[in-house]
Amino acid sequence: MQSHLSNNRIEELLGKVCSSADFNRQQDTTIVVHDIPFLRERIRSVARAFPENSMHTIAIKANSLSGILGELKDQGFGLEAASWGELKIAEQSGYPPDKIVFDSPVKTYDELEYAMKKGIHINADSLMELERIAKLKEKIKSHSNIGLRINPQVGVGNISITSVAGNYSKFGVPMQERRQAIIQAYEKYPWLNGIHLHTGSQGCEPEMLVDGVRHVYKLAQEIQQKTSHQIVYFDIGGGLPVSYHRETEAYSMQYYADLLRESCPELFDGRYQLITEFGRYIHANAGFVASRVEYVKHDNGINTAMIHVGANMFIREAYHPQQWKHEFSLADPQGRIKTGETENPWIIAGPLCFAGDMIARNVSLPPAKEGDYIIVHDSGGYVLAMWSEYNSRQKPRAFGVKENGKVLMLS
């Protein structure tokens, strides 16, 4: 599996976008570019790694461009929607109800009723939410499958703010404290036919993800014994970390699935239907950001490249620079990546009105000039999707390049 887009491929994609009729050099000061064939291969690698009857969904939060989600629809995957807005995006992108999984820790009665009427798979985040679903079931007819999100409590991994399986988490029902209550819920609600977990995003090694699944799998076995085999859907969430460093090989989906098979073989023998919800693994390495260098400053022995995007799109990178790092290249105005002697240190600063608006500090780059482009590698997921409107800056446009070289405008 290819872990990253090569420089040659980035130049090719950038060249195609910049020469397309839709690109406007004056206005498109920052663009996000997605490699559609790369994305398709990531999707195929998920399908190859898990049993054929699995239901794979892509986490919309990683990349909510309906242009891209619509384009990927023919791959047979569904979507995981973590909010009402994402549910609407899934529908607008043409996904049928039976291809949508609705997760959110704060679903309202109205949202639940809507999803239940449509027959969308729902993962309840709490026992209280199950009670709401039970009340609605008395009122309306629904063939939605319903799961319950469990917090496996296996630890917080390397990045605590994106790990959700600590002893305390705002998500799910904690297994240790609530084991009996969870089992009783399955006894009480015979329609509760799914079980769900998500351990964390990016900061959890595959072994830790497997540990989380194993804990929930044991719980599911106990529930099966007590309720005469009522769980049909086993949703393992997402979370496989990707590599943001081009020298580092990423974990393959096959590696993760093999570990899982070793640890929980019955998850692979057809007695459950597996559901997956990967986001970062699908999108992050498949795209990059190119932002024009508007000015270059050389003060106090520091070089600063002033570009058009900062903490408004690279939120985690600006506020938690030790944990969230991308790699950068410099391209000339024609989109050719500059190589040769580098200078250090460079700061890459954004346009926003606060001092911390930097997406990189202390990086090595060849000498940058006005009109060059800073390329931010591995920016296809959790970047544009996290856009913030501060300073009323215009949201960058996104493009996709297809197998035949055709450029799609995605936003």
Ligand SMILES: Cc1ncc(COP(=O)(O)O)c(C=O)c1O
């Ligand atoms: C419930 C749930 N499922 C899936 C995902 C996707 O995780 P990742 O993009 O790391 O695969 C997340 C991410 O936060 C999540 O909260």
